[in-house]
Amino acid sequence: MIVAERKPMGEIIEMVQDCKKVLVLACRGCVTVCSAGGEREAEILSSLIRLGMKKAGKSIEVSTESLVRQCDREYIDEIDQWKDDYDAVVSTACGVGVNFISNLKKDTMVYPALNTTFFGGSAEQGEWTEQCAGCGDCVLHLTGGLCPVARCAKSLMNGPCGGSVDGRCEIHKDVECIWQSIHDRLGSFDRSAQMEVIAPIRDWSSAGHGGPRKVVRDDLTV
Amino acid sequence: MNFDLAITLFSCHYTSQQSCAEDGKELEQLGFPDSINLVRVPCTGKLQMTTLLKAFEDGADGVYVVGCPADGCHNVKGSIRAAKRVDAVRAALEELGVEGERVQMYHLPRGLHPEFVAKAKEMDSRIRNLGQGPFSN
Numbered sequence: 001m002i003v004a005e006r007k008p009m010g011e012i013i014e015m016v017q018d019c020k021k022v023l024v025l026a027c028r029g030c031v032t033v034c035s036a037g038g039e040r041e042a043e044i045l046s047s048l049i050r051l052g053m054k055k056a057g058k059s060i061e062v063s064t065e066s067l068v069r070q071c072d073r074e075y076i077d078e079i080d081q082w083k084d085d086y087d088a089v090v091s092t093a094c095g096v097g098v099n100f101i102s103n104l105k106k107d108t109m110v111y112p113a114l115n116t117t118f119f120g121g122s123a124e125q126g127e128w129t130e131q132c133a134g135c136g137d138c139v140l141h142l143t144g145g146l147c148p149v150a151r152c153a154k155s156l157m158n159g160p161c162g163g164s165v166d167g168r169c170e171i172h173k174d175v176e177c178i179w180q181s182i183h184d185r186l187g188s189f190d191r192s193a194q195m196e197v198i199a200p201i202r203d204w205s206s207a208g209h210g211g212p213r214k215v216v217r218d219d220l221t222v
Numbered sequence: 223m224n225f226d227l228a229i230t231l232f233s234c235h236y237t238s239q240q241s242c243a244e245d246g247k248e249l250e251q252l253g254f255p256d257s258i259n260l261v262r263v264p265c266t267g268k269l270q271m272t273t274l275l276k277a278f279e280d281g282a283d284g285v286y287v288v289g290c291p292a293d294g295c296h297n298v299k300g301s302i303r304a305a306k307r308v309d310a311v312r313a314a315l316e317e318l319g320v321e322g323e324r325v326q327m328y329h330l331p332r333g334l335h336p337e338f339v340a341k342a343k344e345m346d347s348r349i350r351n352l353g354q355g356p357f358s359n
């Protein structure tokens with residue numbers, strides 16, 4: 001899922017300080033699962049905006065709604081039903097949602113309530129870790145299913161580097177050296193020889209270094 | 223400092239039993255501060271952050287939660303969950319530039335215990351020292 005965290009309240013209050021009424025718009029997709037921008041978090045944020053504005057001596061009306069997702073046109077169009085209820089939308093979706101509202105609703109000012117951080121998963125309750133960087137040219141079949149792009153501090157394709165110590169990364173002892181883990185995991189499948197294969201210099205254009213990326217599926221376009 | 227304090231207390235059914243003693247008169251007799259508006263809930267673990275924040279929106283100068291001892295909650299982890307949410311509300315208040323001490327969690331024994339009134343007095347004097355809150359009506 002896309003993992004995100006609420007922005008500091010000072011930043012959010014600054015965004016809405018000239019508004020008389022805002023719509024806090026939750027997303028029921030990834031940000032609900034990572035407890036950053038679902039209906040519950042949007043209710044909390046609405047309350048905090050009212051309190052922050054009251055403390056600043058300003059009055060504001062804050063309503064709270066949610067969309068199934070904020071990354072599809074069909075759902076974004078539903079915003080129209082509340083158009084008289086706000087001067088601005090504060091979206092608790094990831095950055096995709098904020099961009100989509102900006103792309104599709106020319107008259108709607110939209111502010112981001114979250115910092116969108118990474119693609120990750122949750123192995124422990126309340127804890128999320130980065131697993132994939134969306135590089136567009138997946139190498140997991142060569143690395144035992146563990147991602148060196150997102151999970152090696154240097155995104156090395158031929159690791160580990162010389163700083164790997166006891167399975168820990170040189171940037172911090174709390175960080176796993178993913179190349180050590182790749183080595184161990186390939187070994188457990190009797191595929192250690194894969195570690196000897198030199199990965200060629202990588203073309204990073206698929207990773208966004210060639211500009212914004214786009215996927216078009218002819219079989220789905222009519 | 224003298225002003226009309228408004229403090230909201232959310233307490234679980236088990237730790238607030240004193241509020242039922244003597245036909246509800248015992249708390250008054252023991253000097254339970256009249257600034258405190260007691261809301262009894264079946265378990266503090268069910269309290270959401272929004273409930274605590276709503277009390278501030280309604281004008282509370284302080285909000286506190288009384289639940290079972292952390293290692294002896296009737297509903298196993300209810301009061302631990304409540305304490306976590308109180309911590310999260312405190313952090314959010316501080317982000318807004320409001321004193322975090324305006325929200326507190328107490329773990330108290332169940333049944334009729336003097337600590338229930340003692341902590342109420344402590345909360346009353348803490349908030350009185352801080353002064354009127356920024357959300358006061």
Ligand code: SF4
Binds near residue numbers: 137149
């Ligand atoms: S190699 Fe690329 S696509 Fe595959 S998991 Fe890593 S970042 Fe994601």
Ligand code: SF4
Binds near residue numbers: 153156162164178
């Ligand atoms: S120690 Fe391991 S994870 Fe850290 S930078 Fe070097 S190879 Fe990458």
